[in-house]
Amino acid sequence: xxxxxxxxGVFAALADPTRRAILARLASGEATVNExxxxxxxxxxxxxxHLNVLERAGLIARTxxxxxxxxxxxxxxxxxxxxxxEQYRRLWEERYDTLGGYxxxxxxxxx
Amino acid sequence: xxxxxxxxGVFAALADPTRRAILARLASGEATVNExxxxxxxxxxxxxxHLNVLERAGLIARTxxxxxxxxxxxxxxxxxxxxxxEQYRRLWEERYDTLGGYxxxxxxxxx
DNA sequence: CGGTTAATCAACCGATAGGTTGAGAGTACC
DNA sequence: GGTACTCTCAACCTATCGGTTGATTAACCG
Numbered sequence: 059x060x061x062x063x064x065x066x067g068v069f070a071a072l073a074d075p076t077r078r079a080i081l082a083r084l085a086s087g088e089a090t091v092n093e094x095x096x097x098x099x100x101x102x103x104x105x106x107x108h109l110n111v112l113e114r115a116g117l118i119a120r121t122x123x124x125x126x127x128x129x130x131x132x133x134x135x136x137x138x139x140x141x142x143x144e145q146y147r148r149l150w151e152e153r154y155d156t157l158g159g160y161x162x163x164x165x166x167x168x169x
Numbered sequence: 170x171x172x173x174x175x176x177x178g179v180f181a182a183l184a185d186p187t188r189r190a191i192l193a194r195l196a197s198g199e200a201t202v203n204e205x206x207x208x209x210x211x212x213x214x215x216x217x218x219h220l221n222v223l224e225r226a227g228l229i230a231r232t233x234x235x236x237x238x239x240x241x242x243x244x245x246x247x248x249x250x251x252x253x254x255e256q257y258r259r260l261w262e263e264r265y266d267t268l269g270g271y272x273x274x275x276x277x278x279x280x
Numbered sequence: 281c282g283g284t285t286a287a288t289c290a291a292c293c294g295a296t297a298g299g300t301t302g303a304g305a306g307t308a309c310c
Numbered sequence: 311g312g313t314a315c316t317c318t319c320a321a322c323c324t325a326t327c328g329g330t331t332g333a334t335t336a337a338c339c340g
Contacts, residue, residue: 063186073180074298085257091317104299106318111297125307125316133260140258143251146196149244185328202287215329217288222327236286236337 064116065142068135071115076100077108084118084131091127175227176253179246182226187211188219195229195242202238 071077080094095105109129112118116135120127182188191205206216220240223229227246231238 066184066186069180069184070297073177073184075174075177076298078177081257085260092315100298101300102317103301103319107298110318122306122317127317131257131260133257136254136257137261140251140254143247143254146192146242146244146247147251149196149242150248181327187328203285211328212330213287214289214331218328221288233287233336238287 064135065138067115068117068139071111071117072139074108074111076105077112080105080108080112081117081131084129088128088130091129094129175246176249178226179228179250182222182228183250185219185222187216188223191216191219191223192228192242195240199239199241202240205240 072081076098079097083089083094083097091102091105091109094109095102098105109118109120113120116132118129119132120129122128183192187209190208194200194205194208202213202216202220205220206213209216220229220231224231227243229240230243231240233239
C-alpha cells in the first residue's frame with residue numbers, strides 16, 4: 059500500500075484471514091478484544107494490531123467501556139468494496155459462463 | 170498472506186492501485202504487457218511482477234502469441250469477492266436505510 | 281546471420297506486515 | 311492502597327512486497 063488510497067487499505071485489511079474471521083465474528087454482534095482473540099492461537103497483542111488495521115480501514119469502531127474496548131463492525135467500507143466489484147459484474151453476468159464462448163464474444167465486443 | 174487461502178490472494182492482489190488500474194484497463198479488452206505498462210511511470214519488470222500477482226490470484230490469464238503475451242481478465246475471482254461481500258449486505262441494508270438505494274443507483278449508472 | 285522488439289528471470293534494496301516478548305496504562309474490586 | 315484484569319505501546323525479528331538494474335529467452339525482420 060504505497061498510497062493513502064482508502065480503498066487499498068480496505069482490500070489490504072481484508073487480505074488477511076484472521077481479520078476476515080474477526081469481521082465474521084463481529085457481524086453477529088459486538089465483542090471485546092479478549093472475546094475476539096479467544097479463538098486464535100496468536101497473542102493478544104497481535105489481535106490488537108489486527109484491530110488497528112481494521113479500524114484504520116474504517117471496517118470497525120472501538121468504544122471504551124470501563125476496562126473493556128467494545129468493537130463493532132462498520133459496514134460502509136464493505137459497501138464501497140461491493141460498489142467497486144460491481145463495475146465488473148457484466149464480465150461474468152452477461153452471457154459467458156463457458157471459457158469457449160468468452161474469447162470469441164469478447165473479440166466481437168471489441169469490434 | 171500466511172496461508173494458501175485463495176481468497177486472501179485475491180484481496181491482496183486488489184489492494185494495489187496499480188493492479189486495480191490494470192484490471193480496469195483489461196475490463197475494456199485484452200492487451201499486451203507493453204500496452205498495459207504504458208500509462209505507468211514504473212519499469213516494465215515491475216508491471217510483469219504485478220501481472221504475476223494477478224495471474225496467481227486467478228484474476229487474469231496470459232496467452233503467448235508470437236513475441237507478445239496477450240492478457241485478459243478472468244472474472245471468476247471477482248465474482249467470488251462479490252459473493253463474500255454479499256454476506257455483509259444486511260449490515261448496511263438493515264442499519265443504514267439512507268444508503269439503501271446506493272447499489273441500485275450504481276447499477277443504473279453503469280448501464 | 282545479426283539486430284530489434286517483447287517479455288521474463290535474477291539479484292538486490294528499502295519499507296512494511298505479521299508475529300513475538302516485555303513493559304506500561306487504565307479500571308475495578310477487596 | 312494493593313492486586314487482578316484488560317488492552318495498548320514499544321522494540322525486535324523474519325518474511326514478503328514493490329521497486330530497481332542487468333542479463334536472458336524468444337520471436338520477428340532485413
